Amino acid sequence: MSATPPPLPMLSDELRAALKRAQEQVNALVLGKAYEVRLAFVALLSGGHLLIEDLPGLGKTTLAHALAASLGLSFQRVQFTSDLLPADVLGVSVYDGPSRQFQFHPGPVFTQVLLADEINRAPPRTQSALLEAMAEHQVTLDGITHSLPEPFFVIATQNPVDLSGTYPLPDSQLDRFLLRLALGYPGAEAERALLAGADRRALIAQTMPLLSSDDVLALRAAVDQIHTSDALITYVQALMHRSRQHPGVRVGLSPRAGIALLRAARAYALLLGRSHVLPEDIQALFTAVAAHRLVAEAEADSTAVLAKAILHAVSVD
Numbered sequence: 001m002s003a004t005p006p007p008l009p010m011l012s013d014e015l016r017a018a019l020k021r022a023q024e025q026v027n028a029l030v031l032g033k034a035y036e037v038r039l040a041f042v043a044l045l046s047g048g049h050l051l052i053e054d055l056p057g058l059g060k061t062t063l064a065h066a067l068a069a070s071l072g073l074s075f076q077r078v079q080f081t082s083d084l085l086p087a088d089v090l091g092v093s094v095y096d097g098p099s100r101q102f103q104f105h106p107g108p109v110f111t112q113v114l115l116a117d118e119i120n121r122a123p124p125r126t127q128s129a130l131l132e133a134m135a136e137h138q139v140t141l142d143g144i145t146h147s148l149p150e151p152f153f154v155i156a157t158q159n160p161v162d163l164s165g166t167y168p169l170p171d172s173q174l175d176r177f178l179l180r181l182a183l184g185y186p187g188a189e190a191e192r193a194l195l196a197g198a199d200r201r202a203l204i205a206q207t208m209p210l211l212s213s214d215d216v217l218a219l220r221a222a223v224d225q226i227h228t229s230d231a232l233i234t235y236v237q238a239l240m241h242r243s244r245q246h247p248g249v250r251v252g253l254s255p256r257a258g259i260a261l262l263r264a265a266r267a268y269a270l271l272l273g274r275s276h277v278l279p280e281d282i283q284a285l286f287t288a289v290a291a292h293r294l295v296a297e298a299e300a301d302s303t304a305v306l307a308k309a310i311l312h313a314v315s316v317d
Contacts, residue, residue, distance in 0.1 A: 009222035009275065015215055022070045022210040023271075029066040029203055030059055030183075032190025038271060039181050039288055040067050040155075045219050045267040048178025048260065049134055049154040051119075051292065058183045060157040062200045064115045067155065071216065072209025073112035074149065080122035086129035090139050091146075104146065109133050112149050112213065116156040120166045127173050130154065134176040151216045171251075171295065178260050179285075180292040219270070226266035227276040231317070235279055236261055238314045239286065243294060246310050251295035261289045279316045286311050 019041075026037050040063060043050035052060040068075040078089055091107035108114065109130070119127060133139055137148045156177070159166055174180075186194060194200075211219075236258050244252030265281040272281075291307040 009225040009270070011218065011222050015218060018210050018215060019219065019271075025070050025207065025210060026063070026066045029200060029207070030063045031193050032186045033059070033063070033183055036063070036181050036183055037067075038268070039179055039285075041271060042264050042267045042285070043179045044071070044151075044153055044216065045223050045270065046178055046260075046263045047151070047220050047223075048264070049156070049176060051174070051177040051180040052155070052157045052183065053160065053180060054157075054182045054184065056159060058185065059200075060183060061115070061117055062204070063183065064117075064155040064157060065201075065204050066207065068113045068115065069204050069207040070210050071113060072212045073151070073153070073216070075113045075115070076108035076111040077115040077117060078108050079117050080119045080126070082121060082123065084122045084126050086126050089126065089129050090133070090141060093142050102142065104141065104144070106146070109139060110146070110148060112151055112153065114152075114154045116154060118159060119156040120158040120169055123167055124170055127167070127169060131173060131176060151213060151220065174292045175254075175256065177292065178264060179288045181288050223263070223266045223270055226269050226274075228262055228266065229276070232277055232279065232282070233262070235314070235316055236282060239282070239290075239310060242310050242314050243290065243307075246306065246313065248297050248301055248306055249294055249310075250297045253290055253293055257290060257293045261285065264289055283311060 023037060023041060026040070027034055030037055040050055044067070052063060054060055078084070087107065089107050089109050091105050091110065093102040093104050095101075096103045116130065133148060133152070134154055137150065137152045139146045139148065154177075158169065185191070197203075239261075240253045240255075240258045243249060246252070261282065262277070264285050265277045268281045268285055269275070269277045287304055287307040290310070291304040294303040294306055296303055296306060
């Protein structure tokens with residue numbers, strides 16, 4: 001890698017301190033999940049979107065609420081259900097008699113942080129309503145394009161697809177999520193603190209925002225300045241090529257997945273106070289970025305296991 005790393009992006013001491021406090025605040029609400037909280041901030045600072053998949057009751061919604069409360073951004077929550085319609089998310093044009101014109105009534109997607117709770121309980125047509133919003137930060141209805149506020153960040157939660165009442169997310173929808181993570185059961189110490197402590201919802205309601213819209217945009221601009229060497233890009237390309245040839249993989253990683261991996265790694269390096277990306281950053285993120293984009297040959301195979309096998313099969317030169 002680069003022998004002389006470039007200087008850190010120009011960020012004020014106040015902004016660096018606020019970012020650190022925001023992470024600490026979320027960790028105080030979501031106990032024992034420091035790595036997962038860091039990944040949530042990676043998704044935010046990368047300008048991507050976050051998918052949290054796990055069993056009910058393990059803190060998916062708590063993490064989303066804690067993150068939103070710490071950001072000082074406008075926030076909307078949509079509970080996805082089997083009867084939810086695209087218009088319930090995007091909005092609808094209603095004819096106004098006096099003006100003889102259709103008036104657009106924006107839906108909850110017109111916010112800075114959208115929590116799409118249990119997204120895979122809605123049918124694919126409603127899930128796909130978010131595609132344009134997530135990719136282009138805009139919504140087109142009745143031939144008119146409406147821009148979404150910036151920054152725009154979707155946090156979606158989903159239950160495992162083998163649970164009743166769920167619909168698998170289409171591949172095109174999954175690809176719009178920068179990262180997918182699972183929380184898992186808490187450790188014994190964290191679980192005891194949860195059982196003995198105050199209700200998480202009450203604590204979140206008392207949470208003070210520590211970052212603003214301008215802060216998030218400044219941090220995203222700083223991510224763009226994090227250095228990635230030619231050797232590191234070669235490593236990422238090798239991982240992508242291996243994913244397309246690896247046994248058990250039917251569909252490997254696209255160039256867009258490689259771009260997502262590099263951008264996430266820049267954000268990861270920034271959170272760790274570095275001005276350049278290391279191979280360790282790629283390795284720490286690879287499964288979270290790649291697993292939901294891989295398609296296994298056998299439906300029963302775990303793409304997370306395949307992603308880890310791909311990572312182990314490629315050496316760092």
